Amino acid sequence: MTTSRPAGAPARDAQLKSVSLRQQAREALRTRIVLGQIEPGQVESVINVASELGVSITPVREAVMDLANLGMVEIIRNRGFRVPVLTDHDLEEIFRLRTMLEVPAMVELAESVDRASVAGFRQLAEQLTGAARVGDLVPFLDLDRQFHLGLLELLGNRRLVAMVGQLRDQARMEGLQKLADQGELTQSGEEHVAIVEAVLSGDAELTAELMRKHLTHSRGIWAGRTEGNG
Missing domain, CATH: 1.10.10.10 (Winged helix-like DNA-binding domain superfamily/Winged helix DNA-binding domain)
Structure with missing residues (x-):
């Protein structure tokens, strides 16, 4: 997992510290x-x-x-x-792969993992929602990455975490700034809270439904594309 970064989008003239x-x-x-x-x-x-x-x-x-x-x-x-140009077909490929990997993984989490190990992610989801509410994109992205990859790490499959992490990196979230400017990013943050609650309740069917809907944004509003009803 990465560590939290300062609030706000990165300035073009931002200076880096002399560590790492x-x-x-x-x-x-x-x-x-x-x-x-x-x-x-x-x-x-x-x-x-x-x-x-x-x-x-x-x-x-x-x-x-x-x-x-x-x-x-x-x-x-x-x-x-x-940076490679991503076509709609590229986004669709990434979405399908992430759906194949992450939805079953989250179902497994809801069915088998100790609830105590998941409980801490509720607070992370709330922090993520808070960042979304005020439009702080850098911490939003960082917390979003911690949330999803952190939950997958609970399954103990390092290759799964690495593959999903790479797919996330290859996607684009050009639409986040627009959502933040319009005050519509909060809903994306709140979806994380709902996913955690579904996992904690052990409701595998609801977890799958929420996760699939959440991932749909990766080829839709997060990527700056129009989102369909599918």
């Missing part, structure tokens, strides 16, 4: 990519990014290599990197 620069650069770039703050298809210079973050080229170059291994960026030799 590679990791901080990676997280800063990850957030910008997921939120669509780096234009897909546009070549970005490592030198320029390093200047914006206030660090040397090395940690940024290393961070870019990490993200390339996750499929989040493509390295352009002697030029920098670019």
Whole structure:
């Protein structure tokens, strides 16, 4: 899990601290990519990014290599990197894979895992909803990641957590800023509370229904697309 970050969207001139620069650069770039703050298809210079973050080229170059291994960026030799353009078909593939993996996993959680180990996630869901209510996207994304991957970790399947984490990174949440601006992000936060309550109640059918609906946003409003009734 990642640690909580300061409230508010990352400023383009945000300076990084001198601790774990590679990791901080990676997280800063990850957030910008997921939120669509780096234009897909546009070549970005490592030198320029390093200047914006206030660090040397090395940690940024290393961070870019990490993200390339996750499929989040493509390295352009002697030029920098670019974020791949995602089509509706790409989003649909990611949604279907996440549904195949996460819905059954959450059902298993509702049916078998000790409730005490899940109870702490209620508070995390409430914190996430609070961040959504005031439109703080960076902590919202961080808490959302902690919530979903943390619940999956309770099943003890490291490969499942890694695969879902990578799929999350490859998706886009360009629509979050619009939802936050319109005061409509709170509903997405509240869905996390409902999912935790369903798991704690041991209601596998409701857990599956809520989780499937929640994931639908990954190809809809979170990605800045129109959401259907399916």
